[in-house]
Amino acid sequence: MRFGVFGTGHWAAETHAAALDAHPRADLVGVWGRNPDRAAALATRYGVPAFDDVDALIEACDAVAVALPPDVQADIAVRAATAGRHLLLDKPLALTVADADRVVDAAAQSGVASVVFFTGRYHPEVAGFIAASAAAGGWHTANVIRFASIFQPDSPYGQSPWRRQHGSLWDIGPHVLAVLLPVLGRVTRVVATDGPGDLVHLLLTHDGGATSMVSLTLDAPPEAVAGEFVFYGDNGIETLPAADGGPATAFGVAIDQLLAEIDAGTRDHRCDVRFGREVVTVLAAAETARTQATAVDLPA
Template sequence: MLRFGLFGTGHWATETHGAALDAHPRVELAGVWGRDPVKAAVLADRYGVPAYDDADALIDAVDAVSVALPPDVQADIALRAAIAGRHLLLDKPLALTVADADLVVSAAGRSGVASVVFFTARFQPAVDAFLTATAAAGGWYAAHVLRSASAFRPESPYRDSLWRRQHGGLWDLGPHALSVLLPVLGRVTRVAAVDGPHGLVNLVLTHEDGGSSTVSLTLDAPPEVVRHETVFYGENGIRSVPLGEGGPLPAFAVAIDQLVTQIDSGTRDHRCDVRFGREVVAVLAAAETARATARTVDV
């Protein structure tokens, strides 16, 4: 059994990370740490495991960490865990700065630990099969992504998420968009960005092979216009990415499976490892600069 420490106490930690870890046949959930000790104790009691008041003590007690914390906090925990030789199951975005992402990548490389960054769609079988087939077909020169959410309404479990309110759709939804664009159109080399109403951020991305994509993101849309869609355009026509089925919980179970497989096999080349997570952060950081300076920014 692979012993996991869970870092985080919010809705995502409780209903996705914790639930999937607790149910997985190859995993033992060994403890919980959170910034709020009271919430950590409640979550730990739910799963019948100890609550830790010291993050490093939990890192020392496990083989791997599962982190569901704001990106800046996650980067610090991931760095400490990688230095300690613990495998990494992280959330998107990996960090809020390229410098912090680089530290995690470097530490993971030095320690030789396995890593997976959880981009939900990449672990949903229908989406993964679509991206593999679409990338293999080739000839794609454009794409459009719309991710419109209503995260701050009273009924939303993320209504009190301070980091989402501060960093908006670019950093919360942008990683999801990039996770499906990059496998098909390749790396992003240049970014332009402008803001719109309702927290909207519009991106124009230039990809390494000359293709381009547009991305529209907001967490503060009216409920009537909540929508997720990704469409590729190319020599073979138009293809829309299917919606993933089953929600995040079975997808996270797949992510656990794939991390365990890496650990068992000794491979360290997962398509959504911390190096890919760093690539996504670099695009988001360039987009942030583009927004602030009203110019196109190289990645």
């Protein structure tokens, strides 16, 4: 399967391109980026051509792997799907529900396979926990804390303009929702409020009445970096296990799963663009809730 990588940053180089280059069934055929010099450098690293035109790389591949800001990703995903190319996308799918809808519609109309990369969902121990917890049911609530500190001199993500603009809600929030939704169910109501700096707090109501409380930041003091993900319910207390392995390993699993979808002719991957749209819908509702200081009900 011929893949083109769209993006030239740390994530594109160390996760997408690295995993594709190592995968026995993937052929990395080219790189496109908004910065031609960086695209050339990444392409040289992996021994492939750098493309200066988005559609030319789409034409040269069978599937696209996109590691770009979400608004840029959405446009490329629509163009790729319309051209019949399969989609291996990153989270969040888009920054608006309207853009997410465009991707979903393009994928549905062309019949391409799609996988959205929520990193933890592709680590076996995390995926196993989610499946077992969803099957067990009976959960009343979950408490989630994700405090990162990326705006430090040694962080490869600290200069990311879209992360600085949209913050932890849109960067960390998708990872959290990718675990909460399959276990607790669809979100029906969102309440949100801001804390100091980038800190945001969410109170989510799920189908059936379960709730979850989520606190996120990308700008925690280094001494306050923390992570907690705990479910409470009829069967007691369960904690989400830590992932074993790096993101490139997880991305390799995502490649496997996309190829399995293509081989089988199925279009029902649990993290396809439709699920990606569901996550964007919750994030957009949270954005409205925090800016308007009101609870937001999501449509059924």
